[in-house]
Amino acid sequence: MDIFDRRRFLKIAGVSLGAGALYSVAAPALGEGAAGRFMELLRKKNGERPTPFSFVQFSDTHVGFDGPADPLGTQAFERAVDMVNALPERPDLVLFTGDLTHDSEKPGEHADRMRLFKKIAGRLTVPFRVVPGEHDAALDGGTLFRDAFGETHYSFDHRGVHFIALDNVSLGKPAVGAAQLEWLRADLARFPRTAPIVVYTHRPLFDLRPDWEWFTSDGDQVLNALAPYENVTVLYGHIHREHEHTEGNATHYASRSLIFGFPDPEAAGKDAPRKPLPFDATRPFQNLGIRRVTERAPARPEVRTVDLTLREYSGTVGIQQILKEGDES
Amino acid sequence: MKTLRRLTLGAALAASLATLGPAAPASARDEQPRVVAIHAKRFAFEPKEIHLAKGEPVTLAVTSEDVTHGFFSRQFHVDEDLAPGKTVSIPLTPAEPGTYTVICDHYCGSGHGGMKMVIVVE
Numbered sequence: 001m002d003i004f005d006r007r008r009f010l011k012i013a014g015v016s017l018g019a020g021a022l023y024s025v026a027a028p029a030l031g032e033g034a035a036g037r038f039m040e041l042l043r044k045k046n047g048e049r050p051t052p053f054s055f056v057q058f059s060d061t062h063v064g065f066d067g068p069a070d071p072l073g074t075q076a077f078e079r080a081v082d083m084v085n086a087l088p089e090r091p092d093l094v095l096f097t098g099d100l101t102h103d104s105e106k107p108g109e110h111a112d113r114m115r116l117f118k119k120i121a122g123r124l125t126v127p128f129r130v131v132p133g134e135h136d137a138a139l140d141g142g143t144l145f146r147d148a149f150g151e152t153h154y155s156f157d158h159r160g161v162h163f164i165a166l167d168n169v170s171l172g173k174p175a176v177g178a179a180q181l182e183w184l185r186a187d188l189a190r191f192p193r194t195a196p197i198v199v200y201t202h203r204p205l206f207d208l209r210p211d212w213e214w215f216t217s218d219g220d221q222v223l224n225a226l227a228p229y230e231n232v233t234v235l236y237g238h239i240h241r242e243h244e245h246t247e248g249n250a251t252h253y254a255s256r257s258l259i260f261g262f263p264d265p266e267a268a269g270k271d272a273p274r275k276p277l278p279f280d281a282t283r284p285f286q287n288l289g290i291r292r293v294t295e296r297a298p299a300r301p302e303v304r305t306v307d308l309t310l311r312e313y314s315g316t317v318g319i320q321q322i323l324k325e326g327d328e329s
Numbered sequence: 330m331k332t333l334r335r336l337t338l339g340a341a342l343a344a345s346l347a348t349l350g351p352a353a354p355a356s357a358r359d360e361q362p363r364v365v366a367i368h369a370k371r372f373a374f375e376p377k378e379i380h381l382a383k384g385e386p387v388t389l390a391v392t393s394e395d396v397t398h399g400f401f402s403r404q405f406h407v408d409e410d411l412a413p414g415k416t417v418s419i420p421l422t423p424a425e426p427g428t429y430t431v432i433c434d435h436y437c438g439s440g441h442g443g444m445k446m447v448i449v450v451e
Contacts, residue, residue: 141439172436217408271430271447
């Protein structure tokens with residue numbers, strides 16, 4: 001009899017790179033026979049056979065930002081691109097979770113910043129996908145963003161994982177809106193509850209700190225739509241720091257930004273303002289975490305697979321098992 | 330429910346008619362909520378702080394003077410859009426003393442993140 005723990009079979013692992021986070025969809029060491037049969041089961045149930053791969057999340061590059069909180073402009077972003085291009089295990093794609101650019105009301109300047117973003121991101125040797133942040137799309141309803149990148153929400157499948165890009169900025173407010181919710185429900189309807197789903201968006205879909213505008217007003221409706229699905233990972237940005245939150249079947253991870261950091265919302269006082277962490281010229285990337293790569297795992301910092309079922313963590317960014325109990329019937 | 334609503338509306342209408350005379354009773358005048366005017370303009374609310382009494386019904390009359398702003402407080406369950414030039418009336422009866430932050434949650438430009446005000450309930 002093949003005995004294996006399906007909960008250990010397929011998972012997303014993440015490790016802080018400073019350049020956002022690298023997630024790995026991986027199968028642990030199992031007997032090939034058991035692994036093969038279970039993959040075949042998933043192929044029948046989900047329509048595509050999941051195969052191991054990794055991807056990277058970048059967030060909040062804010063191209064065009066010029067202020068004391070980070071006088072280095074795009075340096076962290078460019079460094080992150082170089083870092084990903086140098087990974088010995090090439091990720092399949094990079095997801096950007098919004099605020100690609102810093103907005104400008106000078107004629108033509110925001111469009112120039114979009115072009116600069118595309119130029120830098122275009123140096124990635126792997127494909128990338130984007131969702132807008134409020135600095136990209138809230139002032140003009142997403143017009144400029146769509147011209148540069150296409151639709152602000154969409155979905156696609158990759159190696160058995162369903163990716164959903166959600167726009168919670170272009171209405172001007174922290175909201176997804178009724179039309180997008182309807183689209184989401186229709187998009188999800190074709191999947192079985194076991195389907196591995198990765199949602200990526202800009203703002204948190206839950207009330208992290210509403211008085212800092214760290215919420216999505218109709219995020220509860222998004223989570224209700226996702227609730228029947230057993231393997232949901234939500235990646236977001238906006239808060240310029242790592243954060244992990246589990247609610248129902250979904251685990252939410254925020255990535256660090258590639259510009260200044262923000263303080264810990266839970267450690268800050270109730271009435272504390274949301275102010276960027278001060279820039280330290282002696283440690284210019286400290287809040288972006290680049291130095292943590294070598295501190296954490298110098299041998300193979302790019303992938304660190306930890307079994308979430310056991311509630312173990314890498315210590316830097318959370319890890320989400322994306323396949324829990326399957327139904328073999 | 331409908332009957333109750335009609336009765337309530339009827340009572341309100343009667344109370345309203347009672348205040349139309351030249352010498353309306355003082356008690357009827359006192360029932361009108363105090364109106365607190367607030368102005369929104371990139372990137373600040375004016376005033377930045379208001380003080381309300383616990384249990385006192387007030388109407389916040391909020392007007393945007395330039396672009397669309399938001400007026401959001403999770404604690405007060407208030408989430409309003411403020412279109413330019415229009416005054417939005419927000420009824421409010423604070424139940425608990427405390428300091429409450431109201432933010433603009435409609436992105437209005439690069440100073441948007443600091444656009445907020447405080448309601449102090451005493």
